[in-house]
Amino acid sequence: MKGRTIVHVDIDAFFAAVEELLHPELRGKPIVVGGLPHERGVAATCNYEARRYGVHSGMPLRQAYELCPQAVFLRGNYQLYQAFSEKFFRLLREYTPDVEEASLDEAYLELTRCRPLYADFSATAREIKARVERELGLKVSVGVGPNKILAKLATKKAKPGGFFEVREGEVEDFLRDLDIEAIPGIGPKAQVELRLLGINKIGDLWGLPKAALRQLFGLNGEEIYLQARGIDARPVASFSPPKSISRETTFLEDIWDKKLLLAHLAYLSDRLSLALREENLYAHIIEVKIRLADFRNEVKRRLLVTPVQDMTSIYRVARELFFELYSSCRLALRLVGVKASDLVRARSLSLFEPYCDRFERLGQALDRVREKYGFGAILTARERMLEAVYPLEKERGFVLRTASLTR
DNA sequence: TCTGGGGTCCTAGGACCC
DNA sequence: TCTGGGGTCCTAGGACCC
Numbered sequence: 001m002k003g004r005t006i007v008h009v010d011i012d013a014f015f016a017a018v019e020e021l022l023h024p025e026l027r028g029k030p031i032v033v034g035g036l037p038h039e040r041g042v043a044a045t046c047n048y049e050a051r052r053y054g055v056h057s058g059m060p061l062r063q064a065y066e067l068c069p070q071a072v073f074l075r076g077n078y079q080l081y082q083a084f085s086e087k088f089f090r091l092l093r094e095y096t097p098d099v100e101e102a103s104l105d106e107a108y109l110e111l112t113r114c115r116p117l118y119a120d121f122s123a124t125a126r127e128i129k130a131r132v133e134r135e136l137g138l139k140v141s142v143g144v145g146p147n148k149i150l151a152k153l154a155t156k157k158a159k160p161g162g163f164f165e166v167r168e169g170e171v172e173d174f175l176r177d178l179d180i181e182a183i184p185g186i187g188p189k190a191q192v193e194l195r196l197l198g199i200n201k202i203g204d205l206w207g208l209p210k211a212a213l214r215q216l217f218g219l220n221g222e223e224i225y226l227q228a229r230g231i232d233a234r235p236v237a238s239f240s241p242p243k244s245i246s247r248e249t250t251f252l253e254d255i256w257d258k259k260l261l262l263a264h265l266a267y268l269s270d271r272l273s274l275a276l277r278e279e280n281l282y283a284h285i286i287e288v289k290i291r292l293a294d295f296r297n298e299v300k301r302r303l304l305v306t307p308v309q310d311m312t313s314i315y316r317v318a319r320e321l322f323f324e325l326y327s328s329c330r331l332a333l334r335l336v337g338v339k340a341s342d343l344v345r346a347r348s349l350s351l352f353e354p355y356c357d358r359f360e361r362l363g364q365a366l367d368r369v370r371e372k373y374g375f376g377a378i379l380t381a382r383e384r385m386l387e388a389v390y391p392l393e394k395e396r397g398f399v400l401r402t403a404s405l406t407r
Numbered sequence: 408t409c410t411g412g413g414g415t416c417c418t419a420g421g422a423c424c425c
Numbered sequence: 426t427c428t429g430g431g432g433t434c435c436t437a438g439g440a441c442c443c
Contacts, residue, residue, distance in 0.1 A: 014443095034411070035411080038411085039411095039413080040410085041410090041411050041412090042410070042411050042412095043411095044411075044412085044443090045443095057443080058410090058411090059408095059410090059443090060408060060409095060410055060411095061408090061411095062408045062409070063408045063409075063410090064408090065408085065409060067408095073414095082419065101443090102442090102443080103414090103442080103443045104443080105443080106443070136413055180437090184441080185442085186439070186441090186443065187440060187441045187442080188440090188441090189439095189440065189441085190440080190441090197437080216418065217440095218418070219416085219417065219418095220416085220417075220440080220441085242414080243414080243415070244412090244413090244414070244415085245413085246412085246413065246414075247412085247435065248413080249411095249412090250410095250411060250412085295409085295410070297438080297439085298437085298438090299436090299437065299438075300436085300437085302436095303434090303435070303436085335411090337412090339413095366409085373408085409430090409431100412443105413439100413443090414440105414442080414443090415427085415440105415441080415442080416439105416440090416441085416442105417438105417440085417441105418435085418437100418438085418439085419436100419437090419438090419441105420435105420436090420437090421434105421435090421436090422434085422435080422436105423432100423434085423435100424431100424432085424433085424434105425430100425432090
């Protein structure tokens, strides 16, 4: 029995590529998706023309503007990207049911089980690449390897728009000279520590005993030890329900006004509730996060005996948690967020069933109205207050852009 | 030039129980 | 008055990924 074959597929500069496809007049120009230059935020994606100026995803928008003022800055249309993503995964599932959605634009396919169907896996992987590019109109990079880490590193090598395969016998040569930051799990902090030890290439990592990595990075260190050697037994997970769902907002300017903050909290609770209904999930844990003007984060969470889904219950808990944070807080807030976790499929029947049922029906009625007239069509008085200060954006209607809120 | 939004997973300390 | 060890649950915080 031969080993596994994993194909990793990654759409190049996804959001920017969709924009170019739909707006041909943008082609050839540098594009940054994520927000307008003066807004608080970072680039979610930029195309290769923008990268030539040193812009990269994750870079603050203002900095991107400094480097490349002639770039086209777009806020982005996430529902549109979602639709492209769905088409992408539908196509991939024609080849195997073992498809993992690593993100909107990134997938792992395990072809191992389908061996009888395909004479030559490399040829199949190339065919997948060609079909995605033809049918979606987006360039993709494809990597093939005997496990997930090697397939992913192969894709990195293949970018932009290429194809690369790592075979069993070539693993050592392939890995030796790659930079340590190529390994997922070695982020900025870990990099600093390793470089201080004179470790810059994956090959350098081979000299470090497992115990040393464990000491430095805990369980993640053991993962790094194995990945540096191209060892990875993680399965391709075709479906797993979400573990948490959250909604958060960074304000265009820091806010201290309590009423305004509560209005945002209500709005986030409302959107979180909608997301839970869409997934048919109930939350045992509600968490509120704040980010202070000096960028420190603080969270408070509460474990609930009865899981919740409706906006009223979420907001009730969130408001209490928020007050606990706010009362000890000496700075204006940059961000508030609400998160639901410890999610369960269906709520078990409780003594309060009649009450819950009413809130549930209210939520469903809300959904129907909004489906027809947009999210902003029906809001609580508290949210309405937010809208009075900062009008909801009409054309999208769904995501409140704090950016458009201030004058 | 300040630093998004939506996730995953791990760690550490204190409470509590036996 | 002095006082263990282990297990589990809960909470807060943080690194990391796309």
